Amino acid sequence: MPEPVPADAPHADGEPGSTQLSGLFVEKPPSNVVVVSGADITFVAKVDSSSLQRKPTMKWLKGKWLDLGSKAGKHLQFKETYDRNTKIYTYEMKMIKVVPGDAGGYRCEVSAKDVCDSSTFEISVEAAHQDDQADILSAFKRADAGEDEGELDFSALLKAAKKKKKPEKEEPEIDVWELLKSAHPSEYEKIAFKYGITDLRGMLKRLKKMKVEPKHSEAFLNKLESCYTVEKGKKIVLSCEVLDPNVQVKWLKNGQEIKPSAKYVMEANGNIRTLTINKTTLADDAAYECVVGEDKCSTEVYVKEPPVTITKLMDDYHVVVGERVEFEIEVSEEGAHVMWFFEDQELHKDKESTKYRFKKDGKKHTFIIQEATLDDAGMYHAWTNGGHTKGELEVEEKELEVLQDIADLTVKATDQAVFKCEVSDEKVTGKWFKDGVEVLPSDRIKMTHVGRFHRLVIDDVKPGDAGDYTFVPDGYALSLSAKLNFLEIKIDYVPRQDPPKIHLDTTGNMVSQNTIIVVAGNKLRLDVEITGEPAPTVVWSKGDQPITENEGRVRVESRKDLSCFVIEGAERSDEGNYTICVTNPAGEDKAVLFIKIVDVPDPPENIKCMGVGEDCATIVWDPPKFDGGAPVKGYLMERKKKGSSRWTKLNFDVYESTTYEAKRMIEGIFYEMRVFAVNSIGLSQPSLNSKPFMPIAPTSEPTRLTVHDVTDSTCSLKWLAPEKIGAGGLDGYVIEYCKEGDTEWVVANKDLCEKQGFVVRGLPVGEKINFRVVAVNIAGRSLPAILSQPVTIREIVEHPKIRLPRDLRTKYIRKVGDKINLTIPFQGKPHPVATWFKDGQPIDPKMVNVRNTNVDSIFFIRSAEREHSGTYEMVLKIENMEDRASINIRVIEKPGPPQNVRVTDVWGFNAALEWDPPKDDGNSEITGYTIQKADMKTKEWFTVYDHNRRPNCTVSDLIMGNEYQFRVYSENLCGLSEEPRLSKNTAVIPKTGLEHKPNPYKEMDMACAPKFTQPLVDRSVVAGYSTAISCAVKGFPKPKIVWMKNKMIIGEDPKYLMQNNQGVLTLNIRKPSTFDGGKYSCMAVNDLGKDEVECKLDVRVATDPDKK
Template sequence: MISAFARKPKTQEAEEGSSVIFEAETEKPDAKVKWQCNSKDIASDSKYIIAADGNKHSLTIKVITKEDASVYAVIAGGSKVKFELKVVSQPGGRLRCCCCAFEVSVCSPTDAHPPDTRQDLTGLFTEKPQSGEVTVGENITFVAKVNAESLLKKPTVKWFKGKWMDLASKSGKHLQLKETYDRNTKVYTFEMHIIAAKANFAGGYRCEVSSKDKFDSCNFDLTVHGDSTDGNDDSGELDFSTLLKKRTVQVHTETDVDVWNILSQAPPTEYEKIAFQYGITDLRGMLKRLKKMKKDEKKSEAFLKKLDPAYQVSKGHKIKLAVEVANSDIEVKWLKNGQEIQPTGRYIFESVGNMRYLTINHCSLADDAAYSCKVGDEKCTTELFVKEPPVLVVKNLEDQMVMKGERVELECEVSEEGANVKWEKDGVELTRDESFKYRFKKDGCKHVLIINEATKEDCGHYKVKTNGGESVAEVLVQEKELEVYQSIADLTVKAKDQAVFKCEVSDENVRGTWYKNGVEVKPDARVNITHIGRIHKLTIDDVKPEDEGDYTFVPDGYAFNLSAKLNFLEVKIDYVPRQDPPKIHLDCMGRTAESTIVVVAGNKLRLDVPITGDPAPTVIWTKGEKVRQMEEGDGRIHVETTKGHCVFTIECAERQDEGIYSVVVRNPAGEDTADIHVKVVDVPDPPMAPTILSVGEDSCVVQWEPPLLDGGQPIIGYVLERKKLKSYRWMRLNFDPYPETTYEAKRMIEGVPYEMRVYAVNSIGMSRHSPASQPFVPIAPTSEPLGLCVDDVSDTSITLKWRRPERIGSADLEGYGIEYCKEGTDEWIPAMEGLTERTSTVIKGLTTGDKLQFRVRAYNMAGPSAPATLAQPVTIREIMQRPKIWLPRNLRQTLIKKVGDTMNIVIPFQGKPRPKVTWSKDGEPLDPTIASVRNSEVDTIFFIRKTERKHSGKYELQVQIENVEDKAAVTLQVVDLPGPPEALKIVDTWGFNVALEWKPPKDNGNCEITGYTIQKADKKTMEWYTVHDQYRRTHCVVSDLIMGNEYVFRVFSINLVGLSPEPYCTKDSVYIQKTGIIYKPPNYKDHDFTEAPKFTRPLVDRSVIAGYNATLSCAVRGIPKPKVTWYKNKMDISNEAKYRMISKQGVLTLEIRKPCPFDGGVYTCKAVNDSGEDTVECKLEVRRK
């Protein structure tokens, strides 16, 4: 869809309290327009005025306040254009930077002219695509038109994004390219439609048109606006960056590298690496251009200094090419790829003396070409490489943990489409090998590394690298999850029977362990454990009552288990007489730990109690104060009584079911009671959130507390996981339970925030995970400070200096700690409280004569670095130093100041102990009323608040230590305005001229008189006009005076300070007399216009086909008009009917009607007049059809 706006409103800046008008123009006059502020509609009121006139629309905002500074939008149909209003409190001046002129100067885009979208090269475009803006999801169309009236061949158009990406191959759902031709106007229209724009469509585009030997290109930009997002969604999370110490941001500028120089010096084996590092996509073309540059050029007579072989400039900056020619008056031509460049807003030509400059503003990728400067037939050529900004990794890789045999996809997103990336595994570059193990996928800005079937060998750190960034992720490959094909089931067996627990898992290589009530089962004469393929069996022969309990199978290396219960059914045959009291028949009554019944939480608890009695007794189950009668059913709890048995069942046992259960049986003959102790075991509770004790370069030490409840079984270990803060994948760090509560996690990436969490494991299984730890960043301490040395020593202090560490790391440097140690001891004493951010310090309060060793350590968030230590101990004692004055260079010459200026000079010196400082003027002690002097241990300050003429003179500084001294002199010259000249008089008058003469002023202002200013005035008006300025002599002639006027004159003196306050005027005036005029007519010599005939365009040899008319043409000049005669083979053919002779404006044409081979030969044209004659001839060949 084409934009509905013909003209869009622009972002404006206005002062607080003023008004501003935004204007827009739509394509259709009846379009409905809506204005918005912060996505809310605006209506006309006292604040806003909305006006519309045809297709012109405007929004006026009155009395602007700070609250009006916001994002506004205008909507028409499906087009929405955003713009901003910036409010300033007061007008802000623009900074202008003046820089010296270099042969090649690269400036930032803000210092150059605005980009010129015209870019006139050969002028093929009649309409160029313009930069546009679009909202995500909307459509936009770019249009280019080419006039083909003067073209011999149909123009070819290519659309590019960035530097090299040809969009013809990207046509599809979101991009369509169209072409139309108007036969009436002979105009080709090329359109690029972007449909449902995405955020990554934004960037620089280029349209190139070519037709045979002509070429033109145009750059334009697309801005994609997305919906604003609220950045407060994650406000509740802890931002680790707030834990770092806040300090001033330090900007590190990268050294500018010359790609041409690197390529020319590099071996061919390094070409690919250099091309990737500096973003060179057309390496072959660049090497061809480099080969041309290496050719030795001959010495030129037209150029004193040629262009360098190659230049480079960053995209968006400007560059200046300079040559020096031998002739300062000669004109030069600038060529680009062999075509002449016309001056535009982007191409600026300059000529300064013998220097010729070509400045290219806002360099784009279209400017990457060969440039030449041509003088006559000579030219010098250079290559310009436009360097694109580095490609950045916008979306980082994420850690992954997969099962063996699964597919792994590592995906990242870069800032430029079509960018080259490199993949590495543990520092080794990955390529497409023969087995196609690794596949590399590229989709626009997305790059994907695919591993089809992951194996254990694929574990490691994978890195994606661009020429401007990199991202690392870790891949862990775990064995496949164990699947349970058949679980073990509860068994109820009688005495002497066989009990068989059987289960089947998916991996036949997995071994396991059997447990009974949490205790490992050992094979013996009755117990047999087998493992055949995927089937695991536990066989118990000759079952006894003590075999009853909970049986569990735990696969080795997996955090889960299979459980089942073995119930023992004992059959007793007793003689029961009538009216027999009830009896409970249990072997264990729950009095000891061995008789406790253990059940795993979630399993079924079934208590089957044999009972006897006649008549049949009544059964009551109790736990504490709660009574369960046999006929009741309460959710999970069921009680049932059969002849000879009482069964108490709890479905899905829970922790609160643990306790002592009592069963009471009653009948008329009596009652019996038994207690059963039930213990419910479960997985433990999750531990508390772990705490990060310390961090390293790629590791951290984490600590946690054991869970409050262990589930009734001892904790056998813990499982830890970590993840990147912005990721959602948790990576397991250990597969076997770790028994301690402190763990060192390794293989992390420095500078990347992480989180940790912990699971507790007992014999039953694994708990839920703990809350995540506070985010942390693995950071290594810095390297040791460099260059520690002693700068100064006194009796009680020492000054140390050092340089920043070579490696700082990801965290900011917090400061330096200084310590000292007395010789012979090992106790290091801090030299100051806290840290210092400076790279030098003065340690005071030391004892004279002590021998001390000093060390400095750098601190960051990870702690102190290795110490930097002095090579040997230092004795604290003053060192004698000769006095020396370091006179600044500007004070070694006469110091000139104007009257009333402030004079403040600082002169450093050295000397120990502190030298005595003395000032004098012209050999006399310095008067304190003249100047103020302030001395320190290392310098002296000489200050005069307001200089006067009397302050001029020679000032001498002397520094002295005992009998040793040093001196330095400063000469001060205080200058003022000069007095007026003297004795101005009129020496002579003649015609319209007057001669003046005067004497220099008595007061020259304490400096040399540099000239005079002479002025004249007509006595009628007394308006003064300058005749001579900066005139050096004391006499002059005033010319070009007007006849009949009376003049007076005055003269000013000029020195270094300026003009004298008062001039000296002439006492007399001069009257210019009228003079007679004698007319002398000029003598003119008649001009001879005659000219002998001369052919300005000769005849050209031709070869024609018989039967078709042929013409021979030439051009002749001469005065008077010459007589023309045509000859064939020296025979006059003027009267031949076969030939037709035409003469028009000096152009002579001989037409041969339907020539035959006989008409071939030598044709001559002869022109004759009174001044002479001239001839030309050519050969004509007539070929048969």
């Protein structure tokens, strides 16, 4: 079933991300199958693997995603066979006792490495007895991977028709199905288009079922509705009315009886019977029946799943050519289908190009453009079946680099002014502006563009040419500016001279004679009266930097006898000492002002949760780094639940401390806190949110803290988990120690220890140390578990002890060539020294490898030989203490043959044998001997005795008149010897005095004319199924067999296969058709005569029981 497409979304030519199929199927299941409810059905698919490198994988799916392999059992059975000759895999899926819920769309999908193929088919289930009205939703169910039944989505097929609102009367709601039932078939397509029904085939099937007249029910007055629709998570009530108020009813779900529970509530009120389903889930989307005796009424409940919405919208992007772009969204459900569009064109993943990439990570969906170009600029859309978002991509050319900027010029009258700049791109054009007005060429003003250079030439400069000149490249957000200053020479007369004087107004913002306080963000305007003749020159400066700007945020405005210093929107950086200096030829005057900027404080820092309780939490923070120039009066606190956007105030009066205990919180819920700082100016920005914390009590202390081991510098501790852990869980443990008498505890582990054991290292030798262990979870530290007494850090002397494994306490036997690898554990403190000896001498390291550790010794021989046999002794020493253990190793091999095998006596049909043991017993005890005899005529050997323990035996039941030879094998734990030893003499069994005179032999004449001992039998077979006819014949010499059809010799026709097995004649006919019927005969011929038999073969056409 295709994914639902938004109403205003453009239609794509193909399914996004579709896989090109490779045609692996040789045989596919039929596309449409109709099966009767309760019957069995088998689907077969065959795959040709001759061109595949590995075995193909087959999946049977229902709907789009439900893998039926996990549902194998009594209802579904799967079978796989392989034909080695044709290399064809045959896959079968058998459905036993089909139920109505099995109806829907199915798909078989085969894949092998990078090739795949799929085949879809649909199953329709017809009821054996249609007593009730069919459900209008059974053909429109939705597929869901979490359910056993694949279903189609009715909500996506029936789109809501937009209603036009009328001011006086609303348009009545139209029942589409009633309209279809009463309409002529020629108008079905028109109605489906008008009301948004896209599945025409499903609509026609549903109409056919709806037109079936239900039988009259004697048990029900009012049956259940044909269908019910409910939203996921809501409650639904199914109600019907029965004839008998005392009758008992049963409620069934998909044929299974429903038991009363908190979810399913069944009620009887008079004649009314109701079934209430609470908190519906997708599993409740099923067929329900109310049964009274043999009568029943049914309905279907459709659970609407909320549409997939977009929780995180797409952002706009502004990039330059070649940059990577990632449009990211988040949806409400994992595995949702998202369609991406550029303008009106749907975007697909192209295997040949890597420009576009589509990425899914849980609920996140990302569309990636590897290298953006100018053609990629535009609007991008993302659609789901319940939401839409869009983002605009703007792509601009790469930045233009300025190789040479424009320089300021100062020229005199009638001089030439030349502005020149150089940019990185020769093709870039541009325009010149003077004070924001475009400069047009004239006889006096000329503009040139040569390569990367742009020039503006002004001849015969005049005072009106002075100003700001700007060059703006076309198509780039870039401008180059310079100033043209006109130098005018004037001749001044010498007027009357008075020294300059500054007259400051100390009222208003001035808190003292030279300090002015300004609130950040406000405007400061300081008007200073200036006197002096001639008019003095005024210079404002901050520190050593003069302020010359006439425009901007910080500027100086000059009027007659008045100098104005202006700061628009005062900032913290404006604070400092400012100097005004006035000069003229008669003298100078100077004044120093300190401008203080006060502001709201910075937000507090390091908001931390130091401890929690069951319904409270203790929060601490650091004061703001900058108090805004005014003392901090206190703080305001807010909290919110994690994931929420709503903050709740915790105090309305200013709180002065930096530690606060928040109360009345809900246990087990994550919270976040933030803090505001307050001074006389106002409220700061909020601090960063604290890390999420959960009001919950810490765990109880760890239990059974014990010392496991102590060395000269380490101590191994073990403990058990706390008895009470709580909902906050357990993150780990902190191990601390301190010397006896000290109060300062040292943390032994940097990271939390998750195991219930730890080795504390780096401890001083001989000191007495106290240890404690604290459990830590999200609520903080628990009470410590402390050892009852301090531990002395000193190695405990322990006698050496070799723990020899049980299997090495007896003789250790191995065969020649075997590998010997023995691990001998031991114990002792301090670390013992292990030494090995063989037969009292130190072992040769060239023959035996030994590796010692602190806890065991490894004895290794790569390939055992006979000379490795012996007694090995391991000596374990600690100072003057030692322990010893011995291992007896024997390396064995097969023995040699026995010696001096001889026949000592012969009597009757018996012979007595004796022999000597072998020279080489293979380093193992001889466990027995195997004796064999052979007739001198045939030379075939037969075993007389095996596992014979004695070096002698008596061979009986010898045949009179034969001569026998004997041989003997020796045997040990490795087996029989490689070579036997033959007896030196033989045993002759003489004949007795009787003489047998046999009758003269007369050879029997076997010649016989052909004669059929079993005739052919008339057959009636089904066309298309291979068959065979058989008979039996005798005759000598072997007769020649001729098969005929209608008196015509069959010959070498490949359709027929003729076999002759010891006189049993068989004619196999492969997949006969009606033309293969007729009279078949078989004739046997030899030199003595012939014989013939015949039969009639009737081939009939197979009939379909469903059509009957």
